[in-house]
Amino acid sequence: MSVRRWWWVAALGLAVTGCRTTGSAARDGQGTPPKQELQFDPVTVTADLELDKLNDEELFAGGTSAFAANDFKQAARYFGRLADFHPDSRHRRAALYNAGLSHQRLKEWEEAEHRFSELADPEKGQGDALDAAFRVAESRYHLERYDEAVKLLGTIAAREDLPVNRRLEAQVQQGVCQLEAGRGEEAEKTLRKSLATYEALADKDEVDDYFPAQAHFFVGEIYRLHYEGVKLDPAKGSDKLAEDLNYKAELLLSAQGHYLRSIRVGNGYWATAAGAQIGALYENLYEHMVNSPAPAELNAEEAQVYRQELRKKIRVLITKSINIYERTLETAERIGSQSAFVDRTRASLEKMKALLLADAEGEPAPDPAAADGEPHS
Incomplete structure (x- = not known):
C-alpha cells in the first residue's frame, strides 16, 4: 500500500x-513634525x-x-x-489524499471531506480519484449528511466500467447510509440487490468477503429495528400480548437469520459483530419479558401461573444468550478480533451468567439440551 x-x-x-502606527510627538513651536496616524x-x-x-x-x-x-x-x-x-x-495529489486520510484518523470529518473532495471523481475517476470519492462518502456519513453520501455512492455503484468488487462496495455502503437516514425500505432493497449480485457470481473470490457480510449484517439490523418497534403492553389484554410477543419473536428470528448468514460468509469482523447482536436480541427479549407485568384481567392465581410459565421461557432465553455469547467470543479469540463488539459481548456474557446463577438458586435449571437448540435461520 x-x-x-x-x-x-x-x-x-x-x-x-x-x-496601526502613531507618531511620537505633536507639533510645537520648534518645527517638530505633527502626529501622524496610518x-x-x-x-x-x-x-x-x-x-x-x-x-x-x-x-x-x-x-x-x-x-x-x-x-x-x-x-x-x-x-x-x-x-x-x-x-x-509532483507530491501534491498524494499530499491531499494523505491529508484527508489523516484527518479521518483524527476523526476530523469536515477537514477530511474538504481534502478528499478536491481529488474525488465519482463519475469517471480511477485510482486516487475513485478512492477519494469513497472517502468523501465516508466523511459525509460521519457528518450525518446521509443523503449526500447516498447520492455519491449511487453514482459509483451504477458505473459499469468498475470491477464488481468496487460496485458492490459502493452499493452496500449506500444501503447503510439509507438506513441511517431513516429510509429502511430503500436500504433493504439496496442491500438485497447487492447480495443478489454477490450470489450470482461464479467466482465469489472476485469480491472481498467484508462487503456481503456487511450487507447481511445490516439487513439483520433492519429487522432488529422492526423488532424493537414492537412494544409489549399487558394493559391491552392477554390475547393482544400473546399476539405481539409472537410477532416480536418472529422478527427476532428474521434478524437472527440474516446475522447468521453474515457469520457464514466468513469475515471475522462481521462474524463477531453478528454474534454479538444475536446474543443481544435474546438478552433484550429477556428484559422485556421479565419487566412486563401480568395482564390485568388475570386473577391472583392465574397471574402466579403466568409468572411461572414466563420464568421458564425467560431461563431458556438466558441460556441461549449465554451460548451465543460464548461462541462469539471463541470465534473472536480464534481470529484475533478486537472490537467494541467483543468488549460488549464479554460484559454481556458475565451479566447473563450472573442472572442464570441467581435464577438457579430459586429453582432447578431447565434441561440444557432443551435450551441449547441451534438458532433458527
Missing part, C-alpha cells in the same frame, strides 16, 4: 486583524514560519516521517503546507 493512503495536513493559520485595512496572514523554509520534497518527507510515528497533527502541518503552498509539486 502506498504511503499516500495514510496521511493528512492542514496549514497553520496566524490571523492578524489590523495594524490606518491599514484588516488582513489575514496564513503562515507557518517553521515550515516556510522547506521545499515540497522536504515537506513530503517530514509528513511521511510524522505519520509513521502516529503523530497525525504534526504530519498534518507538513502535508497541509505542501498541498496549500506548492500547487505544482
Whole structure:
C-alpha cells in the first residue's frame, strides 16, 4: 500500500486583524513634525514560519516521517503546507489524499471531506480519484449528511466500467447510509440487490468477503429495528400480548437469520459483530419479558401461573444468550478480533451468567439440551 493512503495536513493559520502606527510627538513651536496616524485595512496572514523554509520534497518527507510515528497533527502541518503552498509539486495529489486520510484518523470529518473532495471523481475517476470519492462518502456519513453520501455512492455503484468488487462496495455502503437516514425500505432493497449480485457470481473470490457480510449484517439490523418497534403492553389484554410477543419473536428470528448468514460468509469482523447482536436480541427479549407485568384481567392465581410459565421461557432465553455469547467470543479469540463488539459481548456474557446463577438458586435449571437448540435461520 502506498504511503499516500495514510496521511493528512492542514496549514497553520496566524490571523492578524489590523495594524496601526502613531507618531511620537505633536507639533510645537520648534518645527517638530505633527502626529501622524496610518490606518491599514484588516488582513489575514496564513503562515507557518517553521515550515516556510522547506521545499515540497522536504515537506513530503517530514509528513511521511510524522505519520509513521502516529503523530497525525504534526504530519498534518507538513502535508497541509505542501498541498496549500506548492500547487505544482509532483507530491501534491498524494499530499491531499494523505491529508484527508489523516484527518479521518483524527476523526476530523469536515477537514477530511474538504481534502478528499478536491481529488474525488465519482463519475469517471480511477485510482486516487475513485478512492477519494469513497472517502468523501465516508466523511459525509460521519457528518450525518446521509443523503449526500447516498447520492455519491449511487453514482459509483451504477458505473459499469468498475470491477464488481468496487460496485458492490459502493452499493452496500449506500444501503447503510439509507438506513441511517431513516429510509429502511430503500436500504433493504439496496442491500438485497447487492447480495443478489454477490450470489450470482461464479467466482465469489472476485469480491472481498467484508462487503456481503456487511450487507447481511445490516439487513439483520433492519429487522432488529422492526423488532424493537414492537412494544409489549399487558394493559391491552392477554390475547393482544400473546399476539405481539409472537410477532416480536418472529422478527427476532428474521434478524437472527440474516446475522447468521453474515457469520457464514466468513469475515471475522462481521462474524463477531453478528454474534454479538444475536446474543443481544435474546438478552433484550429477556428484559422485556421479565419487566412486563401480568395482564390485568388475570386473577391472583392465574397471574402466579403466568409468572411461572414466563420464568421458564425467560431461563431458556438466558441460556441461549449465554451460548451465543460464548461462541462469539471463541470465534473472536480464534481470529484475533478486537472490537467494541467483543468488549460488549464479554460484559454481556458475565451479566447473563450472573442472572442464570441467581435464577438457579430459586429453582432447578431447565434441561440444557432443551435450551441449547441451534438458532433458527
